[in-house]
Amino acid sequence: MTGLDDAANAVTLRGVRLQRDRFQLGPLDCDIPRGMVTAIVGPNGSGKSTLFRMLLGLEPVTRGEAAVLGTRLDLKNDGSFKARIGFLSENPHAYENSFTADEKARFASKWYPSWDWERYRKLLRHFDGDGNVKLSKLSKGMRRKVELSIAMAHDPELLLLDEPSSGLDPFAWKVMLEELQRYMEAGDKTLILASHVTEEVRRLADYILFIYRGRILGLYEKDRLFDDWRVLAVQQQGSDGSGKLQQTPGLQGLSETGPGLFRLEVNEPERAETYCRSCGFQVLGVQRMELEDILGCLIRKEEARR
Amino acid sequence: MWLPIRIDEQRPEPLYHQIEVQLRGLILGGQLQEGALLPSIRELAMSLKCSAITVRRVYQDLENEGLIRTRQGTGTFVAGVDSAARDEHRLDRVAEELERAIETGLQLQCTVKEMEDLFQRIVARKVKDRKEGPS
Numbered sequence: 079m080t081g082l083d084d085a086a087n088a089v090t091l092r093g094v095r096l097q098r099d100r101f102q103l104g105p106l107d108c109d110i111p112r113g114m115v116t117a118i119v120g121p122n123g124s125g126k127s128t129l130f131r132m133l134l135g136l137e138p139v140t141r142g143e144a145a146v147l148g149t150r151l152d153l154k155n156d157g158s159f160k161a162r163i164g165f166l167s168e169n170p171h172a173y174e175n176s177f178t179a180d181e182k183a184r185f186a187s188k189w190y191p192s193w194d195w196e197r198y199r200k201l202l203r204h205f206d207g208d209g210n211v212k213l214s215k216l217s218k219g220m221r222r223k224v225e226l227s228i229a230m231a232h233d234p235e236l237l238l239l240d241e242p243s244s245g246l247d248p249f250a251w252k253v254m255l256e257e258l259q260r261y262m263e264a265g266d267k268t269l270i271l272a273s274h275v276t277e278e279v280r281r282l283a284d285y286i287l288f289i290y291r292g293r294i295l296g297l298y299e300k301d302r303l304f305d306d307w308r309v310l311a312v313q314q315q316g317s318d319g320s321g322k323l324q325q326t327p328g329l330q331g332l333s334e335t336g337p338g339l340f341r342l343e344v345n346e347p348e349r350a351e352t353y354c355r356s357c358g359f360q361v362l363g364v365q366r367m368e369l370e371d372i373l374g375c376l377i378r379k380e381e382a383r384r
Numbered sequence: 385m386w387l388p389i390r391i392d393e394q395r396p397e398p399l400y401h402q403i404e405v406q407l408r409g410l411i412l413g414g415q416l417q418e419g420a421l422l423p424s425i426r427e428l429a430m431s432l433k434c435s436a437i438t439v440r441r442v443y444q445d446l447e448n449e450g451l452i453r454t455r456q457g458t459g460t461f462v463a464g465v466d467s468a469a470r471d472e473h474r475l476d477r478v479a480e481e482l483e484r485a486i487e488t489g490l491q492l493q494c495t496v497k498e499m500e501d502l503f504q505r506i507v508a509r510k511v512k513d514r515k516e517g518p519s
Contacts, residue, residue, distance in 0.1 A: 114436065255430065262426050262436075284435040300435045305398040347396065366393050 082145045088112040088236050088268035089133060093142035096132060103128050103292040105142060110287070110297075113265050115258075117283035117300075118272040119373060125292040126272040127168055130238050133270075135160055147236055161190050164234035168241045168272075170221055175214035179207065179224035183231065190232035198231035205253055218245035226254065230261060237261065239271040243278055255281060276369045286369075288376055295376040307367045307375075308347040312359040314338035322357040326350050330375040343367065343375050385423050388415075391432055400438045404445055411451045411462055412473035422452060422460040 082090050087109045095104035103125040110116050118126050131137045133146050135157060144151040149159035174182055179202070187193040202209055205223035213221055222245045230237065237258075243251050255278075261267055273279050279286065279300075286303060288295035307330070314320065320340065323332055328346025335341045340359075344350040351361050367375075389406045391399060410416045422428070425443065429436045443460055446452045454460045489499045 259426055259430050263424060265426075280433045281430050284429075284437055299437060301399045301438045364394075364396065 082143055082150065083148060084109070085148065086112055087145075088147060089270070090145045091142070092144070094132070094139055094144050095141040096128065096137055096139075098128070101125065101128070101292060103132070106294055108287065108294055108297050110268070110270060111285065112268050114284040115262060115269045115271070115282050116285040116287055116297075117279040118270065118287045118289055119274075119279060119369065120289035120295075121373075121377075123291075124289045126289060127240055128292075129289070130165070130167075130240055130272070133238060134163060134165055161192070161232075162235040164229040164232065164237045166222075166226055166229045166239045166242055168244070170213065170225065176212060178210050178212055179228065180209040182213065182225075183209070183228050186228050186231065190234075192232045192234075194231055194233060197233060198227055201227035201230055201257065204257065205250060219247055219250060222246055223250055223253075226257075230257065233261075233267075235266075236268045236270070239269070241272055241274065243273070243275055251278075258282060279369060288373055290373075290377050290380055293380070295373075295380055303372065304366055306345045306347065307372050308344060308350075309365050309367055309371070310342040310344060310347070310350060310354065311335075311362040311364075312340050312342065312354045313362055314340070315358055315360055317358070319357050319359065323354070323359075326353050331378065343371070385421060386431070387423065387428070389432060391434070399432075399434050400441050403432060403434065403438065404442045407442060408446060408449075408451060409473070409477070411446070412465060412470055413477075414470065416462045418462055418464045420462040422462065424459065 082092060084090065089108075089110035091106045091108050093104070094106040095102065101123075106129070118129070120126060128137065132139065132144065132151070135146075135151055135155075138153070139151045147159050147162055149155050177185075183195075183198055187195065201207075202224065205227055207220060207224040207227055208216070209224065213224070216224065222242070226239075226242065229239070242254060246254060258269060262269060269282070271278075271282065283300050285297055286300050287297045306328075312323075320334070323329075323340060323342065326332075326342055326344060327349040328344040329342060329350070330345055331341075331343035333341050339362075342350065342354070347364060351364065354361055387407065387410065389403055389410075391402055395402060397405075416422075422443075423431070425436050425439045429439045432439075443452065443454070447454060447460075451463055451465065452460055453463050486499065489502075494502075
């Protein structure tokens with residue numbers, strides 16, 4: 079890991095801990111690279127939203143060190159880094175219900191020096207959103223679209239999206255992907271999104287950050303992850319050698335799916351395959367794993383460690 | 385621009401390798417002409433559901449091979465390919481396919497003689513089919 083002020087990273091966390099009544103976030107250690115899309119993936123209640131609040135400077139970092147866009151999140155910073163961040167929260171704020179999108183945008187335009195009305199109008203038009211209706215009167219998806227337009231209108235250096243597609247219909251979802259692609263196009267912008275939608279993670283992410291019960295299970299380059307994690311179906315030939323499967327290189331999960339038939343989850347597929355063959359197993363098939371199955375493996379390992 | 389690149393999830397080769405081989409094939413095979421503008425890194429990454437890191441790596445490799453070039457600010461283009469390289473690629477592709485067929489033959493315990501006979505027969509039939517055109 080590099081220093082706290084490394085310009086290559088949009089977010090740097092070192093031993094960060096937040097204690098809540100019934101929940102502890104951390105200790106968190108990670109570097110989220112600049113210019114890239116990082117998806118935060120984890121079950122409900124993992125601490126994703128709390129993490130976002132912390133990155134926005136809404137949760138004081140009292141233990142450990144954190145930096146966002148080169149600014150340390152300590153008591154000394156003046157909060158000006160917040161103007162360089164765009165944020166879409168998981169749930170809309172009730173206190174904004176009586177505003178229209180245009181009214182909310184007017185507030186935002188005063189707060190963000192880089193606010194661009196032209197960009198706001200373009201986004202709203204592309205999303206087919208209505209700026210003149212009270213937010214409370216909009217459907218969930220429509221409200222999402224206008225809030226997304228507002229969050230992106232100042233072309234922030236860092237965009238934080240908490241479950242951005244929730245409520246969006248497939249057409250609006252496509253528009254969102256197009257806009258996010260356009261946003262990332264310049265190469266110096268950073269997008270961090272929390273998402274339960276596997277398809278969205280597969281389309282957008284360069285890196286995947288797994289998080290569970292307030293702890294980081296790993297930060298992976300997406301393609302490496304899908305290249306490395308595979309499930310092997312093997313069949314025993316002759317004498318019982320199932321005990322040997324426990325020693326398979328890169329073994330992450332093992333189950334017997336039928337008499338003499340085993341399903342192995344591994345993250346070193348080539349070595350694992352060679353090993354299984356050498357132990358007298360026939361390899362019936364090798365497949366890539368789905369995101370949720372990889373997460374399941376990581377969670378099981380974490381649970382066994384606890 | 386849309387590229388006819390297909391990722392086979394079940395192949396053991398890593399993603400970047402699959403993309404690189406196919407893009408190289410499109411250039412050397414002449415489907416992509418000199419001067420053609422390639423998609424941006426982010427655009428191709430999203431359409432193939434891979435990361436920008438992978439596409440950047442592929443573009444860098446192909447640029448090092450002289451097959452594409454990047455002009456600051458305007459994008460990535462297909463470079464001129466000399467006919468010798470194109471010819472070599474043509475034979476490479478066929479050799480690759482033949483190798484796969486022969487591997488299957490060996491796995492099924494075919495003799496060399498059997499495979500040679502099969503090869504001759506199939507070549508003769510296909511050439512004849514071609515001459516006669518689609519029925």
